[in-house]
Amino acid sequence: MSPTRSGRGPTRRALLTAAAAAGAAAALGTTARAATPRATAETSTDVHIFYYPWYGSPKANGSYRHWPQGNLTPPDGISSNFYPVLGAYDSGDSAVVAQHMAWLRQAGTGVLVTSWWGRGSYEDQRVPLLLDRAAGQGLKVAFHIEPYTGRTAASVAADVRYLTGAYGGHAAYFRDAAHGDRGAFYVFQSLDIADWSPIEQLKSDAIVLTQTTDVSKAAHFGGMYTYDGIAAARLPDWSGVDRFCRANGLVWSPSFGPGYLDDRAVPGNTTPTVERADGTTYDAVWQHAITSGDGGAAPEWVSITSFNEWHEGSQIEPATGTPPTSPVTYQTYEGAYGRTGAAATTAYLDRTRYWVERYTAARRGA
Structure with a gap:
């Protein structure tokens, strides 16, 4: 959500302009009514998480990519207030991607929604590796179609056909059995385009989600989502969106995350x-999302912002407790959920599983 969209184009500035973790904590205290967690290694394909394959390093890309944003010099200086356990890594490094998939399985998130910037883009080139490594962990991949230069409703329709044709036969390509075995395509900043009629013809093969809570803007789409973790921290009333989606055969996927700092x-x-x-903020938004549907029901999908958007500080990917001390200082997860030392590095992965299990229990009890 950063104003420069990590150097890639239009703003990711929040739709709302304030958030209060203290208010989220209070809400948690009044709404917590979680079921007993199940000891399981399962993942949920109703839980989606936004994933960024745009990082580069000399190891695989030949130079650093995205990490230097903000005029910093990797590997010690990176454009984040936290520092990854894996360092300033490369999204084309097979070992890195394999580790990411193992962590996502640990978190219980069954579908990663990969940032995609058009055919032939850096992110598009990383899709085959991502699919292969996701398949190795039994995970699925959906797509986050970003506002690349020249994007139109017609080009997005063509993109969906391209992605389905190129990758639809892969074992890791996400198809939702509950919705006609259709793939999922989230469209970021969809309100930049007024007429989305070209995607109408995709409905039998794909669920295309618009980024808004304005139900009047949902024509031609197959679903709605928010992405915005800042707005989510205010615990907004999403019941009307859920009601509209259920009544009109759309999928509602409210988005939320552990924090935001860019x-x-x-x-x-x-x-x-x-x-x-x-961790109090993350607990609050999870609990709110689970009970935010019409009549307190759990939504059909939820979407987490994010696994590794390090620029915006919304990541649940492990952050090291011993980051470089110069040229800048970094925050850590020390103290999250009462954890310290090495145990703190995976605090948000493990807490995600905790909430995935509660969300899954709520969906099964619906």
């Missing part, structure tokens, strides 16, 4: 920060 990636910006509050 000051290092975008120096001088005025985007609000959402404090993690040692």
Whole structure:
């Protein structure tokens, strides 16, 4: 959601301009009524998580990519207020992607929604590796169609056909059995385009989701989502969106995350920060999402912002507890959910599984 979209185009500035972790904590105290977790290695394909394959390093890409944003010099200086356990890694490094998939399985998130910037883009070139490594962990891959240069409703329709044709036969390509074995395509900043009628003909093969809570803007789409973790921290009333989607055969996938902090990636910006509050914020937004549907029902899907958007501080990917101390200082997950030391690095992965199990129980009990 950073104003520069990590250097790739239009803004990811929040739709709302304030968030309060303290308010989220209060809401958690009044709404928590979770079921007993199940000891399981299962993942849920109703839980989607936004994934970014846009990073580069000399090891695989030949140079650093995305990490230097904000005029920083990797590997010690990166455009994040946290530092990855894997360092300033490369999204084309097979070992890195394999580790990501293992962590996603640990978290219980069954579908990763990969950022995609058009045919032939850096992110498109990484799809085959991503699919192969996802298949190795029994995970599925959906697509987040970003606002690449020249994007139109017609080009998005063509993109969906291209992605389905190129990758639809892969074992890791996500198809939702509950919705006609259709794939999922989230469209970021969809409101930039007024007329989406060209995607109408895709409905039998794909679920194309628009990024909005304005139901009047959902014509021709197969679903709705929010992406915005800042707005989600305010625990908004999503019941009307859920009601509309259920009544009209659309899929509702509310989005939320553990926090938001993009000051290092975008120096001088005025985007609000959402404090993690040692995990209290994440607990609150998860609990809210589970009970946010019409009549307190769980939505059909939920979407987590994010696995590894390090620029915006919304990641659940493990962050090291011993980051470089210069040229900048970094935050850590120390203290999250009462964890310290090495145990803290995976605090958000493990807490995600905790909530995935509760969400799954709520869906099964619906």
